[in-house]
Amino acid sequence: MQKLTIKRPDDWHLHLRDGEMLKAVLPHTAQDFGRAIIMPNLVPPVTTTKMAEAYQARIMAAVPQGMDFTPLMVLYLTEDTDPADVRAGFESGLITAVKLYPAGATTNSASGVRTMENVMPVLEVMAEIGMPLCVHGEVTDSDIDIFDREAVFIDRVLDPLGVRLPNLRVVFEHITTKQAVDYVSQASRALAATITTHHLMINRNAYLAGGIKPHYYCLPVAKRESHRKALVAAATSGDPRFFLGTDSAPHTEPNKLQACGCAGIFTAPNTMGCLAQLFEEAQALDKLEGFTSLHGPAFYKLPVNDAEMTLVRSDDPVRYPETIETADGPVMVFDPLCPIHWKPVTGA
Numbered sequence: 001m002q003k004l005t006i007k008r009p010d011d012w013h014l015h016l017r018d019g020e021m022l023k024a025v026l027p028h029t030a031q032d033f034g035r036a037i038i039m040p041n042l043v044p045p046v047t048t049t050k051m052a053e054a055y056q057a058r059i060m061a062a063v064p065q066g067m068d069f070t071p072l073m074v075l076y077l078t079e080d081t082d083p084a085d086v087r088a089g090f091e092s093g094l095i096t097a098v099k100l101y102p103a104g105a106t107t108n109s110a111s112g113v114r115t116m117e118n119v120m121p122v123l124e125v126m127a128e129i130g131m132p133l134c135v136h137g138e139v140t141d142s143d144i145d146i147f148d149r150e151a152v153f154i155d156r157v158l159d160p161l162g163v164r165l166p167n168l169r170v171v172f173e174h175i176t177t178k179q180a181v182d183y184v185s186q187a188s189r190a191l192a193a194t195i196t197t198h199h200l201m202i203n204r205n206a207y208l209a210g211g212i213k214p215h216y217y218c219l220p221v222a223k224r225e226s227h228r229k230a231l232v233a234a235a236t237s238g239d240p241r242f243f244l245g246t247d248s249a250p251h252t253e254p255n256k257l258q259a260c261g262c263a264g265i266f267t268a269p270n271t272m273g274c275l276a277q278l279f280e281e282a283q284a285l286d287k288l289e290g291f292t293s294l295h296g297p298a299f300y301k302l303p304v305n306d307a308e309m310t311l312v313r314s315d316d317p318v319r320y321p322e323t324i325e326t327a328d329g330p331v332m333v334f335d336p337l338c339p340i341h342w343k344p345v346t347g348a
């Protein structure tokens with residue numbers, strides 16, 4: 001039996017939803033992760049400090065007894081966001097970051113940003129106070145092929161933003177391409193990237209080959225194998241600019257399985273097992289702790305968790321649940337399409 005002990009991980013991009021779904025999915029994150037950056041794309045979105053405070057209270061009420069979990073609250077940036085509210089939220093410690101969704105980029109992003117110029121006053125304040133901006137890095141123009149939307153975003157939005165506000169701390173979230181890996185690796189400003197579990201494990205064949213497979217459909221869409229390899233190289237490199245953001249995004253089966261199904265993959269229950277398997281196969285188990293537990297806190301200027309997690313490798317594959325039940329309907333858990341031999345044995 002092989003064991004690996006690391007500092008308790010954090011998830012730097014997570015969808016917890018609300019209501020019954022929140023109650024059902026939160027324990028799966030809280031058992032393995034100390035903190036998570038909570039995505040604000042609720043309906044309606046979490047656009048003000050006051051709304052974030054109320055959402056934080058609903059999350060805390062859903063944390064099971066005996067589990068230690070801290071939600072890091074994020075404001076959803078709109079063209080009406082008040083810079084003073086952002087400043088006050090950050091300075092009070094309630095708000096950790098602001099999230100930029102280009103309008104129409106993904107699930108519940110209709111209130112997102114159409115024209116960057118209109119949010120410059122907010123971004124200027126953030127650059128001044130050192131508040132991180134989390135970015136969904138895809139352009140949404142219908143004339144740009146969906147497989148190119150991330151790379152075009154770098155040229156059209158991310159790079160000009162860095163020139164305009166070089167002090168703004170930016171997290172390029174859930175990157176999926178070699179272009180994004182290269183851009184972040186070479187950046188001289190405070191730019192980091194999160195990588196999801198699923199983008200490290202699947203390529204576009206998972207949802208397109210042998211039939212359409214909605215459970216592998218997420219945004220940004222997984223790209224071809226050469227891009228996945230670039231992501232694995234970045235995640236296992238030890239470069240502190242790359243860290244875990246699972247983008248675990250639960251949707252019920254009825255919402256996934258329809259002619260126009262929702263984007264999102266639910267990875268919270270088996271993420272740490274999947275990552276240990278992947279890092280072992282990349283002969284980089286010694287880099288897992290940096291990716292899941294050290295690099296994120298360093299970028300966000302937060303302490304590393306005191307607690308530890310031990311992962312155990314068994315010869316027989318571990319059986320993770322295939323679905324979880326929620327009051328809104330069943331949610332499928334990510335199937336990594338390969339045996340997983342690793343499992344966390346200590347959580348909170």
Ligand code: NCD
Nearest residue numbers: 015106107218219249263264
């Ligand atoms: C996310 C969701 O379902 O909220 N879906 C996804 O495919 N990742 C939204 C997002 O982060 O893009």
Ligand code: ZN
Nearest residue numbers: 015039247249
């Ligand atoms: Zn997301």
